[in-house]
Amino acid sequence: MKNLLLSLRLMGEGVLFAFQSLWLNKLRSLLSVLGITIGIFCIILVFTITDSMVGNIKTSIQSLGNDVVFVQKWPWTFGPEYPWWKYMNRPQPQKKDLEKLDKKINHMAYSAFMANLAPRTIEWNSNAADGVSIMAVSYSYKEVKSLEFQNGRYFTEAESRGGRAVALIGASLATSLFGDGDPVGKTIDMKGRKLRIAGVFKKEGESMLGNSLDNQLMIPMEYAMGFANLDQDNRNPTILVKGKAGVGLDELENELQGDMRAIRHIKPQDEPNFALNKITLLTSTLEGFFAALTMAGWLIGGLSILVGGFGIANIMFVSVKERTNQIGIQKSLGAKNNFILLQFLAESVVLSLLGGFIGILLVWLLTLAFKNAMPFEVSLGLNNILTGTFVSIIIGVVFGIIPAYNGSKLDPAEAIRTGI
Numbered sequence: 296m297k298n299l300l301l302s303l304r305l306m307g308e309g310v311l312f313a314f315q316s317l318w319l320n321k322l323r324s325l326l327s328v329l330g331i332t333i334g335i336f337c338i339i340l341v342f343t344i345t346d347s348m349v350g351n352i353k354t355s356i357q358s359l360g361n362d363v364v365f366v367q368k369w370p371w372t373f374g375p376e377y378p379w380w381k382y383m384n385r386p387q388p389q390k391k392d393l394e395k396l397d398k399k400i401n402h403m404a405y406s407a408f409m410a411n412l413a414p415r416t417i418e419w420n421s422n423a424a425d426g427v428s429i430m431a432v433s434y435s436y437k438e439v440k441s442l443e444f445q446n447g448r449y450f451t452e453a454e455s456r457g458g459r460a461v462a463l464i465g466a467s468l469a470t471s472l473f474g475d476g477d478p479v480g481k482t483i484d485m486k487g488r489k490l491r492i493a494g495v496f497k498k499e500g501e502s503m504l505g506n507s508l509d510n511q512l513m514i515p516m517e518y519a520m521g522f523a524n525l526d527q528d529n530r531n532p533t534i535l536v537k538g539k540a541g542v543g544l545d546e547l548e549n550e551l552q553g554d555m556r557a558i559r560h561i562k563p564q565d566e567p568n569f570a571l572n573k574i575t576l577l578t579s580t581l582e583g584f585f586a587a588l589t590m591a592g593w594l595i596g597g598l599s600i601l602v603g604g605f606g607i608a609n610i611m612f613v614s615v616k617e618r619t620n621q622i623g624i625q626k627s628l629g630a631k632n633n634f635i636l637l638q639f640l641a642e643s644v645v646l647s648l649l650g651g652f653i654g655i656l657l658v659w660l661l662t663l664a665f666k667n668a669m670p671f672e673v674s675l676g677l678n679n680i681l682t683g684t685f686v687s688i689i690i691g692v693v694f695g696i697i698p699a700y701n702g703s704k705l706d707p708a709e710a711i712r713t714g715i
Contacts, residue, residue: 328603328646328647328649328650328653329603329606329650330599330600330601330602330603330604330606330650331599331600331603331604331607331646331647331649331650331651331654331687331690332603332650332651332653332654332657333596333599333603333654334596334597334598334599334600334601334602334603334650334654335596335600335650335651335653335654335655335683335686335687336596336653336654336655336657336658337592337595337596337599338592338593338595338596338597338600338682338683338686339596339654339655339658339675339679339680339682339683340592340658340661341588341589341591341592341595341596342589342592342679342682343658343662343673343674343675343676343679344673345585345588345589345592346676346678346679347672347673347674348585349581349585362537362538362542362544362547363439363440363535363536363537363538363573363574364535364536364538364544364547364548364551364571364572364573365533365534365535365536365571365572365573366388366392366396366533366534366535366536366551366555366569366570366571367388367531367532367533367534367569367570367572368382368385368386368387368388368528368569368570369382369385369570370382370570370572371570371572381566382570384568385568385569385570386559386568386569387526387527387528387530387532388408388532388533388534388569389526389532390408390516390525392534392555392558392559393406393407393408393433393534395558396534396536396551396554396555396558399554399557399558400536400550400551400554401550402538402539402542402546402547402550403536403537403538403539403547404438404537404538404539404540404542405435405438405439405536405537406435406439406534406535406536406537407432407433407435407436407438407439407440407534407535408432408433408436408516408525408532408533408534408535409430409431409432409433409436409516409532409533409535410430410431410516410519410525410530410531410532410533411428411429411430411431411530411531412429412430412431412519412523412530413429413529414426414427414428414429415427415429415485415486416486417464417468417472417483417484417485417512418472418483418484419472419473419478419481419482419483419484422471422472422473423472424468424471424472424510427468427510427511427512428510428511428512429485429511429512429513429514429519430511430512430513430514431513431514431515431516431518431519431520431523431525432513432514432515432516433455433515433516434450434452434455434456434515436535437449438537439535439536439537440535442496442508443496443497444494444495444496444497445466445495445496445497445498446469446477446478446479446494446495447463447478447479447492447493447494447495448493448494449463449493449494450463450493450515454493454515455515455516455517456515456517457517458515458517458518458520458521459515459518460488460489460490460491460518461490461491461492461493461514461515461518462483462485462490462491462492462493462512462513462514463492463493463494463495463496463512463513463514464478464483464492464494464495464496464511464512464513465495465496465498465499465507465508465509465510465511465512466495466496466497466498466499466509467498467509467510468509468510468511468512469495478492478495479492479493479494479495480492485512488522490512490514496508496509496511500672536551544573544575548571548573551571552567552571555567555569555571600686600690603647603650603690604647604690604693604694605694607643607646607647607690607691607694607695608694608695608697608698610646611639611642611643611694611695611698611699612698612701614639614642614698615639615698615699615701615702618702619705620711622635622702622705623705623706623707623708623709623711624711626705626707627707627708627711632703632704633703635699635702635703635705636699636700636702636703637699638699638702639695639698639699639702639703640691640692640695640696640699642695643691643692643694643695643696643698643699644687644688644691644692644695645691646691646695647687647688647690647691647694647695648684648687648688648691650687651683651684651686651687651690652684652687654683655675655679655680655683655684658675658679658683659675662674662675
């Protein structure tokens with residue numbers, strides 16, 4: 296206990312000496328921390344943006360469904376040796392493909408059909424919203440994708456299969472048209488077509504993948520088929536298949552592969568004319584991108600930190616030389632080598648931490664400036680603050696240990712004589 300208290304007292308005195316030295320040499324200290332500030336700023340800024348992007352994309356990807364396979368014309372990832380024109384010649388998934396799949400596949404819990412119509416202007420009284428995305432979905436879409444409502448409900452089966460003129464709208468679209476009012480039960484106009492609102496989706500926020508429902512309008516597939524051909528390429532028709540509980544995504548994909556080849560009458564030696572997409576394709580591609588981005592942050596910030604670290608080492612060597620006489624007096628009065636070592640090491644760490652804190656502060660201020668300018672929420676997380684602090688401490692120790700060690704090993708008599 297006595298040794299612990301002594302160590303704490305020595306540490307406190309070392310830190311106090313460090314602050315006094317830094318205060319007496321303000322300009323020199325400022326120049327020394329500049330490199331550390333730039334380095335920590337670069338690293339933590341990249342980490343913050345990357346973490347925010349990853350969080351947004353993961354949320355967007357997970358909203359697609361972890362246990363869902365998407366049957367589409369185009370794959371989500373392209374191989375370097377696959378000519379694009381082969382994809383162009385593929386047929387689009389159709390409703391009849393879904394009907395045949397429903398009779399064949401065993402590992403499927405639910406299936407649904409989805410297509411996108413061209414963006415349109417939606418009106419209510421004198422209010423209008425331009426460029427609203429229109430989704431046409433089958434009734435079972437609610438079973439494949441989790442949908443949350445802040446008001447109202449999903450289509451009834453009778454409304455969906457009967458092709459009724461009903462709609463579901465996103466939270467942002469509801470605010471644009473109705474303000475704070477309740478849209479449920481109101482009738483909106485979609486290019487001359489009257490739609491009664493059945494429900495309003497819960498606000499999701501911006502999505503980097505563009506799949507947020509906030510500014511979308513959803514209508515029954517059977518209603519959309521009355522005025523639009525959902526099999527066209529620009530509709531991006533998609534069959535969504537959700538596996539039964541306990542069925543792995545790969546197992547579901549393998550069965551889908553065989554059933555779709557049978558439905559399309561594809562010979563065993565021929566290539567498939569459809570794509571089976573799943574979220575693991577996106578995550579594996581994005582992981583490589585974010586890893587490269589993180590590495591770039593370390594490289595850019597690392598160079599600045601290296602320069603700043605050598606600056607700290609240089610300033611510590613100067614500090615030891617300037618205080619040689621003081622070291623000799625302290626040692627002649629009984630100061631131990633550990634006290635001298637800790638005194639200069641604390642000064643080095645404080646110097647590095649000061650640069651790190653300034654860098655972290657700049658990143659935080661930048662996130663506030665980006666709050667409304669980025670398509671996703673950017674926030675400085677505790678993990679990145681701790682990373683910046685830890686890196687700063689390590690830099691202070693690594694680049695301050697040699698000057699501090701040299702100072703602690705000075706002979707008291709020689710130090711006093713040299714410092715006079």
